[in-house]
Amino acid sequence: MTDSMETPRVSWPRALVAALAAPLLVGAVAVVLFGAWSADLPDPLAVHFGPGGDADGFASPGAARWSVLLGPATAAVLVTVLVLITRRDLRTARTGVAAAAGIGSFVAAVPLLMAAPQRGVADAADVTVPVWGLVAAAVIGAIAALLGARAVPSPGPARASTAPPADAPRIPLADRERVAWSGSASMPRWVGVGVGVVPVVVAGALLATGGASALLVLVVAVISAALMALVLAPVRVGIDHRGLTARGLVPVRAITIPLGEVAEARAVTVRVLNGFGGYGYRIGPRGVGLIARPGEALQVTRGDGSRFTVTVDDAAGAAAALNALAARGRV
Template identity: 35%
Template sequence: MRNWLAAFPFIAAIATIAGVYAGVSGRLPEPLGTHFNGTGGHIDGYTSAHGFLTWNLVELLVLGIVLGVFVYLRRTAPGTRWVIALGWGLAAAFGYLSCVTLLINVDVTDAADVRLPLWRVAVGLAGALLCGALGWLLAGPDRRPSDRRPAGHAERLALGRGETAGWSRSVGSPLVAALAVVTLCAALVIGFLGDRLVAGSLLVAAVVIGAIASVRVTVDRRGLALASTLVPYPFRRIPLDRVEEATSRRVDPLTDFGGWGYRTCPGRSGLVLRSGDGLVLRLTNGREFVVTVDDAATAAALFNTCLDRAREQ
């Protein structure tokens, strides 16, 4: 039921905004004052009353569905409790600011006279933190993830004296690529509507997500390197001297990491773009680094051979 717990605050916020709008719609100016600067809360943006209501309800509905589905997919994964808490905080903040915006426009002849005092924003932030804490408490503790799947034997790749070898494969995720496209579209729409700060943040997020949607994995005498297929320069390197041993095993993104992408969990982290074979590096600090990629057993064997040679020097 955690997915419903994640969606509930958004449903409540939608109902509250719709109720407030129904009660004051006949007393609102047209257009509404809906965007305020940070130096005294003076108005610097307008929206039609109907457009303001539609945008806020759609925004909350989409966020509620996304978070509900996300929590449903990773309901047993570590960190889900914090995702639910974040959702409660966001729903409270959006709901409060939307209702306050409607109420400060009531009975105003000219929307240019509307002001949003900073103390109201502070109240909204405090309420969002309290609601986030309530969501965290209601979610209860996260379940312990299932025991790690056993790693394969640490094989070696036979190389003659003086021989060197390298291994490289590409791995991609249509799901992550689709998320990048959706984020980019959201950035363009919000930018068109005038909120350049949010649009810029979403644009950066789209670029980052798109960069890891397809990755080139390389193992050679220098260690492991991960580079986006769009940008050849590696964004992650793990040299040989940071690794104790390399193995391979089957990896399930949801069960083992709680989702897809670049993930960090207690005791392990990695790039998991799909289910299947994974290269597993046991690091000198006791953690694991995992990359899901085809032919991971060969990559692990070559990595171990390179490790042995480095230790002999």
């Protein structure tokens, strides 16, 4: 029954325009400003900075000026790949368009914001990395991502009009009987420890042999700690008369599917090489996923045919409880 549902889709032209509008605008402004600043910029221009913040890569102002076009090019490639992967599913393609618009605008803004503090400087080697420029580029990228998402139509209501299929698992449930289910899933601890410890050990060994600086080791330690937290963060799932709620470290807000939108729930298996391209909050050919580890997962199909998958222990029990609750009051 759910296989016949028509999933709302976004058109290719609309996705391309929504993803490319902001990067093209940022790139055009950057090219114009580079031209206006040409007499004030040193030649060569600092375009790369090392771990200590000192300039260690240089290029001509002309090359830096036209490098901003990498932003729209990046956005074009990303939106093509992401919308293709998501099969133009409106609910997931919207996220892909936002990612393409945000990353493309960030890439287009960085060369200009790296060049801005070099105006009037005689030797670009004396310039240190302008942290404020990177922050400003990130803000521009975030605004562009928001605008890109808003340019794609909202999926709208996804209510299911019929009960889950007869072959879908469900628990016996009386008319007025209440039921609540909860569960969680997380990556094995040894995986998180490996992600957090191994890079630090390698960086420490390089420091001991003079192949790395203390600052680099500190940066590696901070990044490794953040990655370990992400890897070990559990996904928690709750099911009751309101529907399904799934929480993880990312996204910050819980993902909710009202009971009225649940067309079918089934237990599936997520493998190491899964259809979501990795772990965490993902989008892919199978829809949206909150993937914490390989193994059993709950897959929920909405009334519009879109799917949400979340890894959780006892996924079969979760599917049976959700189907039983969703079947109430439906023919």
